[in-house]
Amino acid sequence: MTPEQMLPKVTQNASYHTPLTVVAVCGNMEIAEALVAKNPKLLDLPGINGQIPVVVAVENKQMEMAQYLYNRTPVQLLFDEDGYHASLLFLNAMYYEMLDIALDLFHMYRRLALTKHEKIESIPIIVLASKPELFPSCCNLGPLKRFIYSCIQTKLPTLSEPSRSNEDRQNTLMGKLLKCLSKWTGIDEVYRLKVMHLQATKLLLGISEEVSTMGLKERSETVDEALLFAVRYGNVDFLVEMIKNNSELLWSTRTSAGTTLFLLAVEFRQEKVFSLLYGLGAAKYLLLADKDNYGNGVIHLAGYPPPNFKLDKVYSPTMQMQHELQWFKEVERVAPKIEMERVNTDELTPIEIFRKEHEAMRLAAEKWMKDTAMSCSLVAALIVTVTFAAIFTVPGGTDDNGRGRPFHLHDRQFVVFIVSDLVSCFSACTSVLVFLGILTARYSFDDFLFSLPAKMISGLSLLFVSIAAMLMAFSSAVFTIFEGPWIIAPTIFLACFPALLFVVIQYALLKELILSTFGKGIFDRNMKSWL
Incomplete structure (x- = not known):
């Protein structure tokens, strides 16, 4: 085939996948290298859904393919016109945990993480806030893997492709034995996990610094929503880093119903987020006195049942009831005493709400x-x-x-x-x-x-x-x-x-x-x- 014959015919009524977008789905590196060598223009051509090959590779979790295509895709193509391809690639790279690509794009254009593209539903900073598993605080390892995690020395990897000599070394008998040993002992898995934590932390630090340069109006359109998502998903690392560099976010961030960050933490039963209150000293009493638009204080919200996805994680109905009582008693202990007697707009006290809403659970x-x-x-x-x-x-x-x-x-x-x-x-x-x-x-x-x-x-x-x-x-x-x-x-x-x-x-x-x-x-x- 000539290079021109490899390009798909696009008519007014139909469009087709390109050969490279098809290969990006299955991850066949040998065919991808042959196609790019034959006609590099395939890197620029989107498939049926308008996504260029590197984005397709990321969405299909083909890590090696994604790195190969990213190193060969022209930067100008990613940021041309309205930067749609760069925005989509950056968002998907964070969602599918290919943070080396996300970091490289962020270094090129830092505001990319905080900009909402009109053709894309979400924002990169919200995706990062919604993925607590990218950070160390949500890492639940066993004793052995925890020990390996503490002993492993890591550094941020680059996007350079593996050389043929490295591949040949891995194919030797000793290389195969070392690879099997690291996989069997869990060292390989723990190493990748620690690298991901380093990458996510560096990305978060950069985004937090960029937020500090934004104006209040610009910040309220993106950052506030990201903080609320972080509370819903229990992303403590994201919250701490963002609020440390921008302390006013702790007081100004609210939902449309007037719910603050810590009221939302009680509503979604995120105990790690609620525990941040204990590190605020006397300021916590001001936050605990907040109310939403319906007159619900922090104890009122503890009286309502949590979302179903939180209940599904608890083993039995008895433990669900115990978990709810532990939340209610703890919030009652730290909140001002007068809050127990206050009524919301429905003229109900916190204990009345708890008994009414939890009777079926009891x-x-x-x-x-x-x-x-x-x-x-x-x-x-x-x-x-x-x-x-x-x-x-x-x-x-x-x-x-x-x-x-x-x-x-x-x-x-x-x-x-x-x-x-x-x-x-x-x-x-x-x-x-x-x-x-x-x-x-x-x-x-x-x-x-x-x-x-x-x-x-x-x-x-x-x-x-x-x-x-x-x-x-x-x-x-x-x-x-x-x-x-x-x-x-x-x-x-x-x-x-x-x-x-x-x-x-x-x-x-x-x-x-x-x-x-x-x-x-x-x-x-x-x-x-x-x-």
Whole structure:
């Protein structure tokens, strides 16, 4: 084909994808290099949706392809006319986490991050505010990966393409082994994560400095909306950096309903954002006294239920109710006392709103607690019946001299059987009583804060102990009756399976209940001054 034959025919009634936009979707580098070498004009031609190949590659998460096409796309093309291609590429590069491209574009034209293009619905700064996962504070790593994260030394990468020598080195046996090792240990993943955090932080610092040069009217059209998005999504890093350099934003930013940043944090149940109040000193009391256009103060908003996407993250209806009570009690603790007596435009106090709006949640939590307690108590009662009967039908039989002494009374396996059976029976009895206490509770709102979750934790824990002890008693009875090493391994394996299955099924519930009830809490009261 000649270079001209590779260009699509565009008629008045139809348009077509170019070969390069098709390749940008699938990420085939070999074909892309051949196409660009044959006709570089393909870099300039948009496809059906009006997007040039580099933008198509970014939208389809083809990172290597996107870097290759970006290095070859003329800068003049990106910023020609109204800068549509540059704006779209910058926005998509942030959304799809290709921050090296976003940083390069930002260095060319800093105001790009704060400018709304008439053909594009969103603004780059709002996209950055809506992605807390780009920043370190939303990084939830396990102990090993957290250690690797702290040890890795990183620097900001450049957009230079990998050379052929680097590729050949990676294809050697040693290169493949190192690549597999870094992938298996998680080092590769953690390294990329830390690089992304560095890039996002540098981009945020630059945008924050650019905001400082804007006028009030220009700022209110873009930055205020970005701050509100940051609160909704819990992007603490974005909020802290923007407000540190532009402290007036803390007081001036409001929604159309008159809701301030921290009122919005309560409404959307963003505990990390609300915890920033503790680092403001006495200024927090002025912020806590704010009200929206409907007369709702901070405690009123804590009385309304949160959005569904926040409730979906909580494990069970009981924990949802507990989480809501923790929010209400904490806001009540830090807000001025007079706020508890104030009424909104509907003539309702905060506690009246809470009870009215959370009644359905309380009923759902009550049903869940009763159903769970009933099911668990049936299992515990069955264990009591079995273990109680087992003590009178001991393994190996008894003598016939009238005393009924077991033949294996002095065997170690028999002693283990007796002790395990007693532990299982008494644990099951206790758990039945605990679950009975749950079934007969009054189920007031305050009971869901500590009393009912604590009873459920103790009941489930005792039930697990009784199951484990029952399995141990059964195994020791088998070892008493059947002598020989051949029976030990299969018995231990089969006995461990039900106990492990119970742990796997109930671990998530128990873990969340324990952390929520006895943990350090969802708020950081030791927040240091940050403004």
